[in-house]
Amino acid sequence: MSTYKVVIVGAGPAGYFAALALQNLETPELQFSIDMIERLPTPWGLVRSGVAPDHPKIKSVSKVFEKIATTEKFRLFANIELGSDVTIGQLQEKYDAVVIATGSTIGKTLGIPGEDLLGSLSAADFVPWYNGHPDFANISVPLDCETAVVIGAGNVAMDVGRMLALEPSELDLTDTADHALEIFKESKARKVYICARRGAEHAAFTSPELRELPKLEHTNVLMNKSDINGAIARAGDSPEKDVKSNLDAMLLIAGLENKGHARTIEFLFQHTPISINGTDRVESITYSTPKGEVTVPCGLVITAIGYQAAGIDGVPYESGKVLNKEGHVKDNIYVVGWAKRGPSGVIGTNKSDAAAVMEKLVSQLAAPKNAGDIAELLAGKKHIDQSAWEKLNAHEVAEGEKAGKPRRKVIERSQACEIAGI
Numbered sequence: 001m002s003t004y005k006v007v008i009v010g011a012g013p014a015g016y017f018a019a020l021a022l023q024n025l026e027t028p029e030l031q032f033s034i035d036m037i038e039r040l041p042t043p044w045g046l047v048r049s050g051v052a053p054d055h056p057k058i059k060s061v062s063k064v065f066e067k068i069a070t071t072e073k074f075r076l077f078a079n080i081e082l083g084s085d086v087t088i089g090q091l092q093e094k095y096d097a098v099v100i101a102t103g104s105t106i107g108k109t110l111g112i113p114g115e116d117l118l119g120s121l122s123a124a125d126f127v128p129w130y131n132g133h134p135d136f137a138n139i140s141v142p143l144d145c146e147t148a149v150v151i152g153a154g155n156v157a158m159d160v161g162r163m164l165a166l167e168p169s170e171l172d173l174t175d176t177a178d179h180a181l182e183i184f185k186e187s188k189a190r191k192v193y194i195c196a197r198r199g200a201e202h203a204a205f206t207s208p209e210l211r212e213l214p215k216l217e218h219t220n221v222l223m224n225k226s227d228i229n230g231a232i233a234r235a236g237d238s239p240e241k242d243v244k245s246n247l248d249a250m251l252l253i254a255g256l257e258n259k260g261h262a263r264t265i266e267f268l269f270q271h272t273p274i275s276i277n278g279t280d281r282v283e284s285i286t287y288s289t290p291k292g293e294v295t296v297p298c299g300l301v302i303t304a305i306g307y308q309a310a311g312i313d314g315v316p317y318e319s320g321k322v323l324n325k326e327g328h329v330k331d332n333i334y335v336v337g338w339a340k341r342g343p344s345g346v347i348g349t350n351k352s353d354a355a356a357v358m359e360k361l362v363s364q365l366a367a368p369k370n371a372g373d374i375a376e377l378l379a380g381k382k383h384i385d386q387s388a389w390e391k392l393n394a395h396e397v398a399e400g401e402k403a404g405k406p407r408r409k410v411i412e413r414s415q416a417c418e419i420a421g422i
């Protein structure tokens, strides 16, 4: 029997699905001992800091992650950062294979004037802010304005638009970070525009997300019927199934009566942002549209136009992704998830993606190295292992229960470490 040591960097969906794939490839002759490193004190990646708090069902995949993590040959090393606590070279020496699963964390920018003004943010900052990611707890989110604008026509733009336009008491029973809930409750924003640079037939929203919009109880959702009819005409007689499903959902929204709620989400298509304007802070945004330039007064602009991966020393990058060939990077380094293929697909997409890469990894294994593991590199560095995380997790859930929430997140790293008992 051969036991190979594999280290996975990043405890998000792609990392857990890579671990699961390795576990599924085990035979009596081929065994894996898996260590997972995570720079935050808490695992689960985007399931904790990306998925919108009003979508709790999507987060139930964390049960799958915990099942993977509680198998015998799996160890969690949270609060350990690749780069500062260990280097990729050290991991390469100790392990038979290194799997990068660090996602795409940097928001793409528009590259237009005014993007640096106060009140112009990336979804890459705003989303982790409302989800209680420790690195974003203190960002400034000025919601003292009547109108907010979200740029982009993908599901992140939709999440951001919904979070801004929901009646904040609808978030009381969610795991929205306390600091964000407080600011949402004081928010003066009543109109939220979600703006696409192309027509509705090109929107990257998915139809289940569109179909949930008419169910919002305290928010009007507006789409212009002629925009959608124009898109249907341009899409032709036999549009792709996803496009047709989206356009059907949008036609339904365009036919809704304005319910007269105080809060409104309005979709603008064929609006390409050309400048964000203001002196000390955002005051308006100017678009180029088929009818000419249009300027809309607003105090907050959130850009949700995709992400790119942050660099890791010693790992080649190209076009915002780790340079790889079907998941193989170089030597004994592999990559899965958004760091591999860019920010696309839903959480489940990572399952088949990671399985294919792990098959490749297994096919390229030589004899086990038996060169030790990370524990030897971490002398004196505190880490949160699975049982410490379970303690922190139980604390958050118990604190949430008192208020009828699924959990109340601990934000501060030092407090998380203390509660975890390290």
Ligand code: NAP
Binding pocket: 109, 110, 151, 152, 153, 154, 155, 156, 157, 159, 196, 197, 198, 202, 203, 204, 205, 206, 209, 273, 304, 305, 306, 307, 343, 344, 345, 346
């Ligand atoms: P996305 O789906 O790729 O959408 C990005 C949007 O940004 C597109 O509409 C794109 O328009 C627009 N865009 C790009 N560059 C632009 C520019 N310079 N100016 C104006 N608009 C620009 O990305 P995402 O919304 O970040 O989502 C990432 C992935 O996560 C997606 O696969 C998404 O489905 C998934 N996700 C799923 C859920 C869910 O299941 N509920 C929730 C959140 C995210 P063009 O098409 O014109 O380029």
